Amino acid sequence: MSEQSATDVPGEVPADLEAIQRALVEWYETDHREYPWRQTEDPYEILVSEVMSQQTQLDRVVDAWRDFLDRWPTAEALAAADRGDVVGFWTSHSLGYNNRAKYLHEAARQVVEGEAGPSDRPRNGGETTADGEWPRDPDGLSELMGVGPYTANAVASFAFNNGDAVVDTNVKRVLYRAFGVPDDDDAFETVAQRLMPEGESRVWNNAVMELGGVACEKTPDCDGAQCPWREWCHAYQTGDFTAPDVPTQPSFEGSRRQFRGRVINVLNEYDELTLDDLGPRVRVDYAPDGEYGREWLRDLVGDLAEDGLVSVGETDGTTVVALDR
Structure with missing residues (x-):
């Protein structure tokens, strides 16, 4: 590390x-989720999964990926296939733009016919397949037809442990x-x-x-x-979960996540607080014996304590909460 x-x-x-x-x-x-392409280091199998996964939900890809490899198990088999058959498979499995099928077919031919050998960058693991010499880094893999920077890096990472972030x-x-x-x-x-x-x-x-x-x-x-x-x-x-692809605040107003965040925020300003001092700073409707009172807050900070984010103790019979620094 x-x-x-x-x-x-x-x-x-x-x-x-x-x-x-x-x-x-x-x-x-x-x-973690168990996708079959996570169980292989074969660059051909990984390339197929990456091309299929472009703008397609992963769960939908699983069956198509297995069917594709049953029919064309190696780059050599795919290169020898009729391109129309490959495009027909793509269409029948609703995998999106047919150009991806054409590019994948051409990439297999490039590897098999030696048109995409390894680049000059240092190698780090991975096996040469019987189908041909695979490029082992993002630069070399980018020479394959239809393989952009993201896909090239993914194959380099997952097949050869030789990718960028x-x-x-x-x-x-x-x-x-x-x-x-x-x-x-x-x-x-x-x-x-x-x-x-x-x-x-x-x-x-x-x-x-x-x-x-x-x-x-x-x-x-x-x-x-x-x-x-x-x-x-x-x-x-x-509690602010906006992001570049989440321009508006997600639906978390009033959620447990929001109040956990507020507890951490408040405790960042104080060494420690009793429940009754912390409560009103977390939500304006805090009432010690009310619905959102000591028991509600004690349960909330208990979760945070289990996660190692706060410490909860007793001082003169009063519950005290502090940020676990």
Whole structure:
């Protein structure tokens, strides 16, 4: 894991990069969605999944991906296929623009016929397939027909563990919310690359995309998905979940997430507070014995304590809450 400082990157990325990296990777490795292309390091199989996934929901891709590989299991088999058959498959499985099928067919031919050999950049893992010599880095993979920078980097990462940090819409949303990264492509690229542990593009890019797809969607599910970055997340602490692709405030007004954020915000200003001192600062209708009173607040801060964000204690029979620094 990286131990370098984050003080020279845009936004408010904490200096302890190693803690951030470890938290995300452990979260991902503990539990993540099981897509079949995550179980392979075959560049052909991964390329097929990436091309199919363009503007298509992943759950819809699974059956089409398996059917495609049953019919054309290698790049050599695909290159030898009739292009009309490939386009027909694409259409019958509602996979979007037929040009993608044509480009995938041509990319397979390029690999098989040796028109897209490895580039001069250093290699890092991966196996040469029997179908031909695959490019092993984003620059080389970009030479394949229809393979843009994002797809090239994804294949380099997942097949050869030799990619750069992925920066897609989901990743931008995560970085914007978690670390206040400005809505600027160069800023996102800089922060994403700094956060990624060196030589771990495979697990890191899978993990950060999983975070954006499971916990930090347009409507976030921070607690339900047990987001590993809650401890550092600016949006989680403030309750402001806007993002570049979420221009208006998501529906969280009055939600538990909102009040958890307010508790953290208030405690940032004080060493510690009793429940009755904290309550009115969290919601204006706080009443010690009311519906939104001590029991409601005690339950709320109890959740935060379980997440390691606050500490709860007793002083002279009174419950006291402090930020767990």
